[in-house]
Amino acid sequence: xxxxxxxxxxxxxxxxxxxxxxxxxxxxxxxxxxxxxxxxxxxxxxxxxxxxxxxxxxxxxxxxxxxxxxxxxxxxxxxxxxxxxxxxxxxxxxxxxxxxxxxxxxxxxxxxxxxxxxxxxxxxxxxxxxxxxxxxxxxxxxxxxxxxxxxxxxxxxxxxxxxx
Amino acid sequence: xxxxxxxxxxxxxxxxxxxxxxxxxxxxxxxxxxxxxxxxxxxxxxxxxxxxxxxxxxxxxxxxxxxxxxxxxxxxxxxxxxxxxxxxxxxxxxxxxxxxxxxxxxxxxxxxxxxxxxxxxxxxxxxxxxxxxxxxxxxxxxxxxxxxxxxxxxxxxxxxxxxxxxxxxxxxxxxxxxxxxxxxxxxxxxxxxxxxxxxxxxxxxxxxxxxxxxxxxxxxxxxxxxxxxxxxxxxxxxxxxxxxxxxxxxxxxxxxxxxxxxxxxxxxxxxxxxxxxxxxxxxxxxxxxxxxxxxxxxxxxxxxxxxxxxxxxxxxxxxxxxxxxxxxxxxxxxxxxxxxxxxxxxxxxxxxxxxxxxxxxxxxxxxxxxxxxxxxxxxxxxxxxxxxxxxxxxxxxxxxxxxxxxxxxxxxxxxxxxxxxxxxxxxxxxxxxxxxxxxxxxxxxxxxxxxxxxxxxxxxxxxxxxxxxxxxxxxxxxxxxxxxxxxxxxxxxxxxxxxxxxxxxxxxxxxxxxxxxxxxxxxxxxxxxxxxxxxxxxxxxxxxxxxxxxxxxxxxxxxxxxxxxxxxxxxxxxxxxxxxxxxxxxxxxxxxxxxxxxxxxxxxxxxxxxxxxxxxxxxxxxxxxxxxxxxxxxxxxxxxxxxxxxxxxxxxxxxxxxxxxxxxxxxxxxxxxxxxxxxxxxxxxxxxxxxx
Numbered sequence: 001x002x003x004x005x006x007x008x009x010x011x012x013x014x015x016x017x018x019x020x021x022x023x024x025x026x027x028x029x030x031x032x033x034x035x036x037x038x039x040x041x042x043x044x045x046x047x048x049x050x051x052x053x054x055x056x057x058x059x060x061x062x063x064x065x066x067x068x069x070x071x072x073x074x075x076x077x078x079x080x081x082x083x084x085x086x087x088x089x090x091x092x093x094x095x096x097x098x099x100x101x102x103x104x105x106x107x108x109x110x111x112x113x114x115x116x117x118x119x120x121x122x123x124x125x126x127x128x129x130x131x132x133x134x135x136x137x138x139x140x141x142x143x144x145x146x147x148x149x150x151x152x153x154x155x156x157x158x159x160x161x162x163x164x
Numbered sequence: 165x166x167x168x169x170x171x172x173x174x175x176x177x178x179x180x181x182x183x184x185x186x187x188x189x190x191x192x193x194x195x196x197x198x199x200x201x202x203x204x205x206x207x208x209x210x211x212x213x214x215x216x217x218x219x220x221x222x223x224x225x226x227x228x229x230x231x232x233x234x235x236x237x238x239x240x241x242x243x244x245x246x247x248x249x250x251x252x253x254x255x256x257x258x259x260x261x262x263x264x265x266x267x268x269x270x271x272x273x274x275x276x277x278x279x280x281x282x283x284x285x286x287x288x289x290x291x292x293x294x295x296x297x298x299x300x301x302x303x304x305x306x307x308x309x310x311x312x313x314x315x316x317x318x319x320x321x322x323x324x325x326x327x328x329x330x331x332x333x334x335x336x337x338x339x340x341x342x343x344x345x346x347x348x349x350x351x352x353x354x355x356x357x358x359x360x361x362x363x364x365x366x367x368x369x370x371x372x373x374x375x376x377x378x379x380x381x382x383x384x385x386x387x388x389x390x391x392x393x394x395x396x397x398x399x400x401x402x403x404x405x406x407x408x409x410x411x412x413x414x415x416x417x418x419x420x421x422x423x424x425x426x427x428x429x430x431x432x433x434x435x436x437x438x439x440x441x442x443x444x445x446x447x448x449x450x451x452x453x454x455x456x457x458x459x460x461x462x463x464x465x466x467x468x469x470x471x472x473x474x475x476x477x478x479x480x481x482x483x484x485x486x487x488x489x490x491x492x493x494x495x496x497x498x499x500x501x502x503x504x505x506x507x508x509x510x511x512x513x514x515x516x517x518x519x520x521x522x523x524x525x526x527x528x529x530x531x532x533x534x535x536x537x538x539x540x541x542x543x544x545x546x547x548x549x550x551x552x553x554x555x556x557x558x559x560x561x562x563x564x565x566x567x568x569x570x571x572x573x574x575x576x577x578x579x580x581x582x583x584x585x586x587x588x589x590x591x592x593x594x595x596x597x598x599x600x601x602x603x604x605x606x607x608x609x610x611x612x613x614x615x616x617x618x619x620x621x622x623x624x625x626x627x628x629x630x631x632x633x634x635x636x637x638x639x640x641x642x643x644x645x646x647x648x649x650x651x652x653x654x655x656x657x658x659x660x661x662x663x664x665x666x667x668x669x670x671x672x673x674x675x676x677x678x679x680x681x682x683x684x685x686x687x688x689x690x691x692x693x694x695x696x697x698x699x700x701x702x703x704x705x706x707x708x709x710x711x712x713x714x715x716x717x718x719x720x721x722x723x724x725x726x727x728x729x730x731x732x733x734x735x736x737x738x739x740x741x742x743x744x745x746x747x748x749x750x751x752x753x754x755x756x757x758x759x760x761x762x763x764x765x766x767x768x769x770x771x772x773x774x775x776x777x778x779x780x781x782x783x784x785x786x787x788x789x790x791x792x793x794x795x796x797x798x799x800x801x802x803x804x805x806x807x808x809x810x811x812x813x814x815x816x817x818x819x820x821x822x823x824x825x826x827x828x829x830x831x832x833x834x835x836x837x838x839x840x841x842x843x844x845x846x847x848x849x850x851x852x853x854x855x856x
Binding site (some may be wrong): 064 | 187366701746747748749787788789792794796797798799802804807808810811812822828
């Protein structure tokens with residue numbers, strides 16, 4: 001499965017691909033930068049009743065109502081503080097706009113196909129299904145997340161189930 | 165450039181042209197047709213034909229071509245119009261609509277239907293123009309040449325004979341000869357080339373031998389048609405003698421049925437240039453105001469800012485500027501919203517045809533009057549009001565307006581009048597369907613209501629009695645016709661209108677007629693909202709659902725077993741729904757006597773919504789939650805408040821349901837008394853932790 005993903009990924013862009021790197025707790029994650037619409041602060045989020053705890057609510061993004069998901073709660077990290085540093089990455093997936101809360105956005109990295117390794121069987125907080133692979137950069141290791149697959153998955157409860 | 169980019173434009177234009185064509189056809193005075201109108205109909209057909217040719221829509225091209233030829237003769241007075249001719253034209257127009265729908269969905273139109281309509285039109289050309297030339301033998305009707313010869317695809321085994329340059333007299337003889345050799349399946353053409361298809365077992369050489377007595381061999385082109393192919397083609401044999409005109413229209417009817425599913429909501433809007441110009445003007449104003457404010461701001465920071473009088477001037481200019489900005493913004497909002505508004509004519513224009521067809525079917529004479537065609541309504545609403553209105557119009561025709569004989573006996577004119585009107589009333593639009601028919605029958609409705617097990621009494625007011633017809637399964641029609649009487653109608657009409665945020669009422673007088681009045685908000689995009697506060701959260705309640713608000717007294721609250729509370733409001737006991745409970749709001753006022761009760765009504769059910777405080781009333785712009793998220797229980801949509809934060813709009817009907825199901829769940833948990841933590845909110849898939 002992972003190797004398949006890695007192969008597929010390599011086929012899409014043989015050369016290089018840019019990733020936005022963010023941190024959740026101690027781990028560094030990266031998502032395809034083409035999916036990112038903008039980055040903004042965490043503010044003015046209206047709670048939605050009877051939703052899973054990691055769905056913080058909805059916010060107004062210049063007239064568009066956008067759901068806000070806290071990946072730290074989703075991945076069951078120990079701490080999820082909301083302060084001036086808390087960042088929301090607004091991503092565009094499957095014709096939807098979703099905001100994801102992360103601890104920090106660090107930088108944009110370019111990875112070549114050789115630098116992306118298949119993910120091992122264990123060691124990260126999210127199911128392997130949602131991981132492209134691992135980005136290997138000198139002393140850093142980036143977990144490449146398939147953000148589209150993650151956010152549209154049934155367990156995220158962001159998208160209405162088919163047939164409902 | 166890809167030509168398919170222009171398909172949509174063509175479809176839209178063609179649809180408009182067909183609409184025009186229908187309107188003119190319906191309006192046409194058969195005995196004394198207006199030449200201008202005939203010209204307009206012809207031009208519409210011609211324009212569609214041109215477009216169809218350009219884009220290669222073969223079926224459309226063929227049908228419009230035949231129709232256009234007939235229309236051309238009609239406008240030149242060579243065909244005397246009759247009602248059944250106009251009916252055929254209308255039928256052809258419907259067929260064009262179907263073809264258009266098929267092309268729009270990227271499929272080919274039904275070939276059988278195409279053959280059928282072409283045949284009907286060709287036959288009509290044959291008959292009408294044949295009579296016109298005064299020729300007793302329609303076989304030789306020369307103007308048939310205007311129809312493109314389309315030999316039948318598979319006439320079974322036989323022979324196709326083409327007569328080249330045979331003059332009329334000889335041709336007639338030849339055709340007679342051929343008729344003796346076999347069955348003539350198809351014939352069409354002109355003096356240069358006339359084609360006859362023969363269903364026969366006689367060989368081509370034998371035919372040639374027979375024909376040679378009359379025509380030269382070079383004038384003949386005889387081809388055998390493969391007999392092996394089964395006679396699968398349903399093509400009707402053309403009988404040269406005047407055929408029963410009813411046959412074709414009746415066969416065409418079933419093909420028209422699947423059309424309804426095809427026409428969905430159109431996704432584009434035509435906007436008059438004046439509206440666009442207005443918006444551009446307003447944007448210009450806005451930019452001027454902005455630069456003015458810039459100037460004021462820069463002036464304020466200049467070196468004279470310390471001067472007290474200068475400061476005053478600056479702030480006065482700032483206030484003026486802001487006022488201007490406010491006005492500009494409001495004007496701009498109005499202008500932009502007006503783009504979504506389309507005139508009611510869009511809805512009304514489809515009724516003349518319906519009324520005409522239905523009145524003829526029911527044997528009634530009805531005149532349709534439309535008022536307020538230019539009244540504007542939100543486009544999404546106009547599309548959704550069509551079905552309920554159609555139902556009401558059908559009802560009026562079927563039950564309301566009587567047959568001419570009964571009308572005259574009652575001292576009324578034989579022709580009934582059906583009026584459709586639209587007008588603005590505040591922020592609402594008022595649509596009325598009124599007829600001068602028999603009116604509703606009070607006794608009959610009451611009897612029917614009793615038979616249906618509804619609780620009624622003879623002392624009910626008229627208005628209450630009329631409301632009964634909206635009950636599910638209610639119909640006073642003695643027998644079910646295909647027009648009405650199934651008893652699903654009015655119930656659905658009412659619900660449809662309620663989902664649009666409107667309501668419907670009936671006024672009726674025996675013997676004088678019935679008026680059905682629909683009140684709708686002008687747009688779904690803006691809603692009159694009452695903002696309420698629960699804990700620290702603000703919610704919006706649609707004002708249309710609110711009946712009153714009050715501070716409940718302790719003695720009016722009746723706690724029931726199982727956690728329910730009833731509130732006594734004057735004579736009624738209403739169930740209480742606490743917002744903080746249904747939506748899990750922290751830090752809210754939980755003690756009912758300290759809350760404010762907002763009495764709301766949704767789907768006929770009234771209940772008291774308990775909130776902490778009322779904040780105020782304002783117009784809010786409705787934003788869909790489902791665009792990026794999903795449906796939330798108890799919430800219909802969201803809006804953005806003045807401070808930029810999002811407020812949720814409560815779904816009054818769903819709130820009650822949500823509160824009930826929550827209470828039930830809590831009761832179950834109490835009963836089971838297992839002290840499981842309510843982890844049900846987290847899908848189990850998430851709980852599988854990765855082991856280290």
